[in-house]
Amino acid sequence: MTGSQASPTFRLAYVPGATPAKWVRIWNERLPGVPLALLAVPAAEAPGLLRAGGADAGLLRLPVDRTYFSAIPLYTETTVVVIPRDHVITAVDEVSVDDLAEEVLLHPLDDVLGWDRPPGRPAVERPATTEDAVELVAAGVGLLVVPQSLARLHHRRDLVYRPVVDAPQSSVALAWPEEATTDLVEDFIGIVRGRTVNSSRGRKAAAPEPKGRTGARAGDRRASTGAKTTARNLGGKSDVSKGAKRRKPRRRA
Structure with missing residues (x-):
């Protein structure tokens, strides 16, 4: 509605x-x-x-x-693993879930990837938030797999991230x-959706020209212009102007 x-x-x-x-x-x-x-x-x-x-x-x-x-x-979004700068994974451009099998993976309570079963070895406790999990990665407790935007949001200079090619996406x-x-x-x-201001599906489309004296004058002008153009094309003159002056014929000598 x-x-x-x-x-x-x-x-x-x-x-x-x-x-x-x-x-x-x-x-x-x-x-x-x-x-x-x-x-x-x-x-x-x-x-x-x-x-x-x-x-x-x-x-x-x-x-x-x-x-x-x-x-x-x-x-x-691309899914990435957040790792310390000195971690061995930094040597590659991307990893798979299997590459994380021996790593401690942090699984925060606000996880948005919806893992059926997170990869790697579970941490002793689940961090309350993704931000808390990032702090634990920096402390060397484990790694974290998140959408790339969250890795950027909680960016730290001592951490980097790499794409996980076969992880769930958000x-x-x-x-x-x-x-x-x-x-x-x-x-x-x-x-x-990228519609323009005058899109026919938007509410902000340009309204039609209102009818009234202004519209009537515009119509008269268009009619006058059209009549003059037709007259010129036929080799004659337009008679749309009521007050138009006519030349008197010259007398023959």
Whole structure:
């Protein structure tokens, strides 16, 4: 159901690692009178925030409940392993899950990869957050496998990362409650999908020229121009101007 009771501020939730900056910039250019509020939220809490009406839409990690949410998949991330700079894995460009079999792999409670069974040897305890797990990698406790955006988000100069070619991947999507598809949500969908301002599917398409005196004058001008052009093509003159002067025929000598 598309409604017009949109909040005066468009509230966009986003999970760690998601980067809404490009779309926010386009929003501010197209709808300068409607502020866009960004709400950072943990990945596990984002669906609940949308269900509770705390945001109009969100950049979430899939999967989401498609019986309740509409979702547009945006991109799938490369999965990487975060390692100390002096680790032997730094000698290669990429690794496989089997290459991690003898390593201690940290598995934070906010993991977004959804492992059936994480590779490697388990740590004694699961870190509470990915950020905590990164600190443990720096301390030499173990390694961490995460989407590349999270490795960048929690970047440390003493750590590096390498792609894991056969690990699960995480996808990011724009999601919103299907029953709360407001006009502002439709506007943001258009921006994310790359529609132009005058797209026929967007709300901001140029309105048709209003009928009235201005339109009538424009029509008269077009008619006049067309008549004159036709007259010239026929070798004659246009008579559309009522006050046009005519030359008197010359008398023969």
